[in-house]
Amino acid sequence: MIGQMEHAERLLLYTTVHEVKPKLALECGTWQGMGSTLFISQAIWENRADGVKGTLHSFELDADLIENAFKAYSASFQELIHDSVVKFHDTDFLGAILNDDYKGATFCLLDGPDDSAFTFKCFNRMKELMSTGSVLILHDWNSQKCEIVRSLANPDNGWEIVQILDTKTGMCKLVRI
Numbered sequence: 081m082i083g084q085m086e087h088a089e090r091l092l093l094y095t096t097v098h099e100v101k102p103k104l105a106l107e108c109g110t111w112q113g114m115g116s117t118l119f120i121s122q123a124i125w126e127n128r129a130d131g132v133k134g135t136l137h138s139f140e141l142d143a144d145l146i147e148n149a150f151k152a153y154s155a156s157f158q159e160l161i162h163d164s165v166v167k168f169h170d171t172d173f174l175g176a177i178l179n180d181d182y183k184g185a186t187f188c189l190l191d192g193p194d195d196s197a198f199t200f201k202c203f204n205r206m207k208e209l210m211s212t213g214s215v216l217i218l219h220d221w222n223s224q225k226c227e228i229v230r231s232l233a234n235p236d237n238g239w240e241i242v243q244i245l246d247t248k249t250g251m252c253k254l255v256r257i
């Protein structure tokens with residue numbers, strides 16, 4: 081398994097997607113697609129047995145990485161591509177979510193660049209796009225990437241922290257209230 085997350089972090093993504101059963105899910109930071117993306121996609125695929133047909137839109141700025149991910153899925157996980165369980169985008173995540181195409185997403189993972197201002201802008205925009213009960217997960221919660229949003233993840237700003245994983249870089253699960 082190629083990816084940049086610890087097992088406990090991938091497990092949290094997988095169990096949360098089973099819990100939320102999103103029809104529309106978003107991910108910032110595909111990298112090679114074999115870490116977080118695969119765990120989220122697998123859970124969305126399994127949710128189909130419960131009658132929920134969801135799609136993950138996974139965004140990656142590096143066109144070579146996203147092409148490799150697409151090729152790997154086409155070779156090994158064709159059903160996830162053919163049934164639109166996952167759609168890969170070689171696009172800036174923030175630019176993509178600024179229009180309203182992704183309004184109503186009920187699950188989102190932020191695992192993009194090491195840039196606290198970027199994470200802050202995504203965090204604010206997801207608040208506008210997500211309704212009550214939706215889940216936002218931030219990877220690298222303990223790092224500089226999340227230093228602005230750490231102080232804003234509270235009910236006054238429309239979010240409740242439901243879980244923090246004490247992994248090496250940390251992961252935080254927030255619910256929109």
Ligand SMILES: C[S@@+](CC[C@H](N)C(=O)[O-])C[C@H]1O[C@@H](n2cnc3c(N)ncnc32)[C@H](O)[C@@H]1O
Pocket residue numbers: 082083084085108109110111112113114115116117139140141142145171172173174191192193
């Ligand atoms: C930490 S890695 C993601 C790891 C992946 N989630 C995993 O589990 O293996 C962060 C990724 O975000 C990508 N990235 C950086 N800026 C981005 C942007 N503006 N929009 C989308 N992806 C971006 C980087 O190219 C990099 O591949």
